[in-house]
Amino acid sequence: MNKMKIRIILTIAFIMCVCIGRSFGKSNDANAIRIMTYNIHWGEGRDKIHNIERIAQVIRESNADIIGLQEVDNHFSHRSEFINQAAELGRILNMNYFHCPSVPRKHLRGKGWFGNAILSRYPIKSTKLHKLPTQKGFEQRTCLEAKVEIDGIDYNFFITHLCYTNIPNRSGQIEYVIKLLEKTNSPKILMGDLNENPNGECLNMIPPEMINTFDVAGSGNPFTLGTHRIDYIFVDESLQKRILNCKVLHNDVTDVASDHWPVMTVLAKADVNSAVISQTETLKKNMCEYLILQEIKDDDIANYIKTLREDGTWADIQYINTGLGEIPIVHHLLRMIEMSVAYNKTQCRYYKDKQCLNAINKALNHWIGAKYSSPNWWWVKIGFPRRIGFAAMLMQNELSQEQMDGVIKILEAAGIEGTGQNKVWLAGVVCMRGMLLDKPELIETAMKAIESELRITTDEGIQPDFSFFQHGPMQQFANYGLSFLEDMPMWIYAAQGTKYEYDKSKLSILRDYILKGQQWVIWNGRYDISCVGRHLHPDSVVKKAAVLLDNCRRMQFVDPDNASSYKTILARNLNERNANDLVGNNLFWRSDYIVHRRENYFCSVKMCSNRVKGTESILEENKLGKYIADGAMYVYLSGREYENIFPVWDWYRIPGTTCARSGLSLKPTEKSSYIKSDFVGGVSDGQYGFAFMDLQRDEIKGRKTWFFFDSVIACLGAGIESLSSYPVTTSVNQCLLNGKVITGYEGKTTGISGEHSFSKPLWLHHNGIGYVFPESSNVKLSCGTQSGKWTDVIGYSSDKPVSKDVFSLFIDHGTNVKDSGYEYFILPDATAGKTSDFFKSPYVKVLANNRTLQAIQSDKDKCIQIVFYSPGTCQISENSQITTDVPCALMIRKENNKTRIIAADPTRKQQLIHLKLSQSGKEETIEIKLPQNEFEPTAASVELEYMVF
Secondary structure, three states: OHHHHHHHHHHHHHHHHOEOOOOOOOOOOOOEEEEEEEEOHHHEOOOOOEOHHHHHHHHHHHOOOEEEEEEEEEOOOHHHOOOEHHHHHHHHHOOEEEEEEEEEEEEOOEEEEEEEEEEEOOOEEEEEEEEOOOOOOOOOOEEEEEEEEEOOEEEEEEEEEOOOOOHHHHHHHHHHHHHHHHOOOOOEEEEEEOOOOOOOOOHHHOOOOEEEHHHHHEEOOOOOEOOEOOEEEEEEHHHHHHEEEEEEOOOOOHHHHOOOOOEEEEEEOOOOOOOOOOHHHHHHHHHHHHHOOOOOOHHHHHHHHHHEOOOOOEOOOOOOOOOOOOOOOHHHHHHHHHHHHHHHOOOOOOOOOHHHHHHHHHHHHHHHHHOOOOOOHHHHHHHHHHHHHHHHHHHHHHOOHHHHHHHHHHHOOOOOOOOHHHHHHHHHHHHHHHHHHOOHHHHHHHHHHHHHOOOEOOOOEEOOOOOEEOOOOEEOOOOHHHHHHHHHHHHHHHHOOOOOOOOHHHHHHHHHHHHHHHHHHEEOOEEOHHHOOOOOOOOHHHHHHHHHHHHHHHHHHHOHHHHHHHHHHHHHHHOOOOOOOOOEEEEEOOOOEEEEEEOOEEEEEEOOOOOOEOOOOOOOOOOOOOOOOOOEEEEEOOOOOOOOOHHHOOOOOOOOOEEEOOOOOOOOOOOOOOOOOOOEEEEEOOOOEEEEEEEEOOOEEEEEEEEEOOOOEEEEEEEEEEOOOOOEEEEEEEEEOOOOEEEEEOOEEEEEOEEEEEOOOEEEEEOOEEEEEOOOOOEEEEEEEEEEEHHHHOOOOOOOEEEEEEEEEEEEEEOOOOOEEEEEEEEEOOOHHHHHHHHHOOOEEEEEEOOOEEEEEEOOOOEEEEEEOOOEEEEEEOOEEEEEOOOEEEEEEEEOOEEEEEEEOOOOOOOEEEEEEEEOOEEEEEEEEOOOOOOOOOEEEEEEOOOOO
16 A cells, blocks of 8 residues: 555646646757756755755856756755745746656655756657665655757766765665666766765776766866765767866855755767767867858958969068067968958958968968067967967868978977966967877977966966956956957856866856956056056057957857846947946056046056066066066056157156156166055945055155045145255156146136246146145146157167157156155146136045145045054044054045045055044044955955944
8 A cells, every 4th residue: 555655646647747848948058968967955054054056056156958957856845945846947048847856755745855957958758667675764765867868879877876875775676776777778877975985885887888987078176065075977878079178167156055965977979970079170170160260251351362473472571580579570460360351251352262271371371481480489489370270270271291390390399388478379389289199198298388377376467456467466357368368258258068178167257358358457448558568569558458358359159148247338438428337446456556437537647666577578578667567557547648659658657656766777677667655456336546665766755545436536746855965856747738728826717838947826727627726736737749769669679750649737846855745636638728717616635645645535425535654643634633653654534424534555564454443522433453364455344334534
């Protein structure tokens, strides 16, 4: 009678639990089948919270096609809210499902079951429930057999969960499952929680014709429960050569969603001829798909073919293999790549065109025969091989053996070494050589090397603040960091459907690097000057931004779930009429660099310290940029304010900097790229922020601070001291002259030009930006023509004279300077009238400006910003003050009847800051604990449930 009851229960379970739908989702890769096994612990995570949505998130983000689940409830108990979990997951994920009951349970609401389940994007044709032999006193175990049709082929899945505590019990159960497998035709897959470590007695009973996919193609952390590996996916021999990848999915979501981590195996699909797709072929196919995403103009290709000479050269290219930096002959390779893309791109007029193929062969033969080289190692090991490799990957099926041998010889110059983007470049060349030669060992070594650099690090690479370091602790957003963004999406795309496939967590790092880093530093399709480093070439800020935007376009294919984010970046920067929707303040604390964005303007300040390298001069590049990170401040409205100004710049007056005009070389050295102070940094709450710099050079000292609010930027300088007789100036701005300059001085508003000096308070307006000097100081203005040559900046550039009209506004501190200072305000996107109004009635108040303390209060923005260079007290008003026991920087924000205090110490010398707040005779002491981990920002905050000051 009891047996009859069980049979009835199981029959009802089958009726209630199966759902074979007509529509189901699609995998990201049509050439792969993604199989997952996952013990979901009835949806209860490591945090003891039941949340079936997290399980769905894990499956969704994995793009799995077939999922075998264990410990699945079906109306079982209150622990899972009496739901049918398989049905709920099927609904959320739009998948077919079937629940296989192992343990029945009666309760007041009726009956429930606990067991295994399957989810499938593909049709489930049939299912069987197999009760496994289970000794008395132990929980009943089952095996779910399911036939799933994939592209006309029936795949037989066996999903099980074996006994946990009793080895004889487990042995009998695995023996029973093996007999089921023996009776079943290929292809067949066994997966589940087998409760056995890899070398366990029961696991060794599985016949050798069933292949453990992790043993064949596994990578990464193998543990599936704590420090044990007990969950597996086995496939039969017919599928062995189709195993592309196997990983245990460890990420932020899987770490908490269940007590187990899921296992995922990727199989190549069988084509119509049942041919096997190899790892190498999949990589090649994917990489070529990515390369032909390049946008090509048919007219350009037509011109390349028409103008190519018989010897495989173009008349308009200088075939000179000398020089260290940019080499003209690289355009030969770039054209060859463009033609190779056109030949392989169905949308192009020259798809599989014989003329195009002939031109590619001529160009390639010339390059191989000419054996071009360079005194710069980068071109020999990276620049030339990388580009030749791209063309060869696209044209591999069209190349003769002689051509392929020539290509391989060029690629052999690269070996895997270095760090950051240099390592990615070199490993990429090695990987292409491995693909062209079909050498898996080369490919594996190279792919692992590339993936190893996609990380958050404090060495070279992506930093915890999402800036990018290369050549030491130096910000390289638009140089090595941009090249990293060019290469890494390509390798992620290429690895899809192979054993090298990247975890979602890796893709998340790249996405954050773009959204939290790169997109912040471009404005109207131009990089901030402070991001291009030594590459101050003609149009460099525009050309580099175009590369970034092209990679945002490509990222829509690499990261389709977040395509809208990349489209927003493109829309914001490709059409200047679109309003800027990225508004806020972003402190890149690892790089001593701050960005302030509002709807109609962009401003940045770049600094250096004894921790952060400010600049470099290599290969005759950046010959005059010694002071380019001494507080360089750029203000943009259109983005064209400094367009190609570099050859005519006065490099002692870089905007924002305070310099002694020594007449000595302005070429940066390793030593001059740092200053002596470590008290350099900033504070930001995401909306407002400020930067500060204890400037200490051999020739000059001073304290400089930049305070950012909604419509005004306050700039303070104090304690400026010259250690020589050289004249000292602080540059307020030096940009292209565009339109009238209007000034309000001694009660008169006039339009002016030429050179002027002002000794009394005044305001000026030029090109949509207002400047206010509230106190008497020696302000000088120069509006006129400045001249120079590009070779002054970049040694291998043009030596033709260049002249431009320049607006230069600066403060002259004189010579033999002792304890000088300055105080001025910048009003971006302001009219002359608004500038005049602010001059008459400023809503930003300077609380202090001396060598120990600099502080600003904005009543309009309800914000106080303070820099204590030493312990001391800042008087906020007649009846209120704040005291600190250590040097620090503070931001005090008042909002919704609450007060938030953010404190920072960029030196990381302080662990605690004690603040004493005094107001109307009342005192309160607040302790703020500062982060000490170098992966965390240098600031911490406290929130008070009341208003202060």
